[in-house]
Amino acid sequence: MTAIVAIATKESKEQKCGVGLTNQYPGKGPALITSIAEDGLFASSALVVGMEVKTINNQAVATSSEAIAMLKEAEGQVTIVADVATPKEATAASVNPTATATGHAHAPPGVGEGGQWGKNNYVGSKTQAAACVGCLCFCLPGLCILLCPLDERDAYKLEGKVYDASGHVIGPAGNTKFIPAANKMAR
8 A cells, every 4th residue: 555645734723634534443443534624734635535544743543533632732734644445345446535415425435336325323422321321310211212322423325235434334224224415505
């Protein structure tokens, strides 16, 4: 793989870099780029959606939360080194940096074109916290909150399967809650 080095100048800690990140696997790395804002510091760089962030300012990156913290604290020159991520299930499909109305690349890494972006509700940290509070207040009936997940993530539906933004299969379309994104008209 060829490493891409992107350099930008961040005037203050409060200035946003405009790079969206997520973990390739839930709760653990590596950190993948999910979006690059058109008006962000790295908009004109060679970084594209789907790349794996290796280092920020010469410090190794293990997870997206670690990378986000590094970017928030950075001031002055910010250097990101990234590689094209290649999940185990990846085929010859490549990452397409052209954004759609939902702000995503046409398809997640390793997933074919022609699918539809949307949202997927799942049992994550918000739902688990609500279930704990429900149990404390209502005993076992408080666990009913697990039937209505509060956590939401971007999802991509193609050929009967639902994928997350990093290209990993969430599950079959029939068994996975998938809410198609509404197409927004450009003004």
